[in-house]
Amino acid sequence: MEIGRYNTLRVVKKVAFGVYLDGGDQHEILLPKRFVPEGLDIDDEIEVFIYHDNEGRLIATTQRPLATVGEFQWMKANQVTNAGAFLEWGLMKELLVPYREQKAEMIAGRWYLVYVYLDFITQRVVASARIDKFLDNLPPRYEYNQEVDLIVADETELGYKVIINHLHWGLLYRNEVFRTLRKGEKTKGYIKEVREDDKIDVSLQPLGYDKVEGIAQQILRALEQNNGTLPLHDKSDADEIYALLGCSKKSFKKAIGALYKQQLITLDENGITQRTRISEE
Numbered sequence: 001m002e003i004g005r006y007n008t009l010r011v012v013k014k015v016a017f018g019v020y021l022d023g024g025d026q027h028e029i030l031l032p033k034r035f036v037p038e039g040l041d042i043d044d045e046i047e048v049f050i051y052h053d054n055e056g057r058l059i060a061t062t063q064r065p066l067a068t069v070g071e072f073q074w075m076k077a078n079q080v081t082n083a084g085a086f087l088e089w090g091l092m093k094e095l096l097v098p099y100r101e102q103k104a105e106m107i108a109g110r111w112y113l114v115y116v117y118l119d120f121i122t123q124r125v126v127a128s129a130r131i132d133k134f135l136d137n138l139p140p141r142y143e144y145n146q147e148v149d150l151i152v153a154d155e156t157e158l159g160y161k162v163i164i165n166h167l168h169w170g171l172l173y174r175n176e177v178f179r180t181l182r183k184g185e186k187t188k189g190y191i192k193e194v195r196e197d198d199k200i201d202v203s204l205q206p207l208g209y210d211k212v213e214g215i216a217q218q219i220l221r222a223l224e225q226n227n228g229t230l231p232l233h234d235k236s237d238a239d240e241i242y243a244l245l246g247c248s249k250k251s252f253k254k255a256i257g258a259l260y261k262q263q264l265i266t267l268d269e270n271g272i273t274q275r276t277r278i279s280e281e
Contacts, residue, residue: 001027001050004069004118004125008047009060011040021048021060031060051125054093066090067116069125071166072134072151074113074184077106087114087127101128113153113184131163140168140198142191145207150189152181162189162202170200177204178242205251215247215255219272220264228274233267 001007001023009021012028019036020028031048040046048060049068066089067073075087078094085106086094097106097114106112106129114127115134128134131153142148142164150170151163159174160181172181172189181187192201206214222230222245232241234256238249245252256272259265266273 001025001029002069003050003052003058003123004116005050006047006068007050007060008045011042011044011046014042021046023050023058027058029058029060031062035060035062037062049091051091051093052123061091063091065095065116067114069116069118072113072115072131072153072163074111075127076111077108080106080108085112087112095125095127097127097129101126101130103129111184113151135163135167135169136198138167140194140200142194142200144191144193146191147206148189148191148202150187150202152183152185152187154183155181164189164191164200164202168200170202172202172204176248178246178248179204205247213258215245215251216259218245218247219252219255219259220274223265223272223274229271231271233269233271 001009009023009029011019012022013020016033018033019031019040021031023029029050031046037046046062048062049065050058050060053059066075075089075095077085078088079086084096084098085102086096089095095116097112112129113131114129115131116125116127117134118124119126148164149166152160153163154161158171159177160172162170162172164170170189187204189202189204190206192203192207194200219230230244232244232252234253236249241247241249241252247255256265256267260267264275266275
């Protein structure tokens with residue numbers, strides 16, 4: 001059993017106010033009645049989230065928190081007390097950010113990027129806004145064009161700081177981002193480069209041939225939806241290309257070049273036309 005994470009546990013006892021689950025090491029953990037699905041019986045297994053309730057007892061729930069131990073998330077501060085700030089976590093109990101884990105004193109009603117972790121002394125799930133100490137602690141082991149999970153953390157002069165796989169800082173360059181990004185947004189990304197200083201550059205789109213292939217498929221789909229023609233060509237405005245296809249002009253030109261070489265399209269001053277393939281008899 002892992003506190004602050006999802007666990008699949010076996011039902012060992014049914015009581016009027018819920019069921020008890022086998023948490024190992026002679027621990028029986030209550031799943032309150034309001035979270036018990038109909039038909040759950042002794043020896044059945046169920047996936048639950050484990051944490052401490054307001055009285056310090058281990059308890060199970062089928063509710064899903066906004067983040068589990070080891071994850072970053074943007075959360076809203078609901079209240080601030082002498083103990084610290086309490087965040088809206090998606091569970092009945094709010095998540096504590098102790099004062100020592102706040103970069104600046106938190107204010108109720110505002111949103112903060114925090115890291116969820118298990119306090120080794122209290123064994124309680126808490127959060128920290130001092131996120132730098134939880135990142136870049138492991139050597140980056142990524143491959144070129146590897147798909148990764150990103151969380152948008154901040155905007156800088158160069159672009160957007162992102163968190164990669166809840167492990168490392170990364171950078172999306174502004175001139176390579178063709179849509180609006182919001183702080184806290186989660187999206188897929190692709191490793192562009194791990195530099196000698198272990199700084200990591202990422203892209204929102206696949207790189208190299210994979211990128212062209214993906215955009216080429218978008219162009220073919222758009223042609224099919226528009227009677228085989230698109231009013232775009234290599235002289236089209238970049239904003240117009242992005243509005244229709246959601247990609248950069250550079251990527252668009254590579255994609256139409258690949259499609260032209262495969263004899264799938266023709267190009268002229270009016271735009272792109274899908275070629276009709278004639279089967280050989």
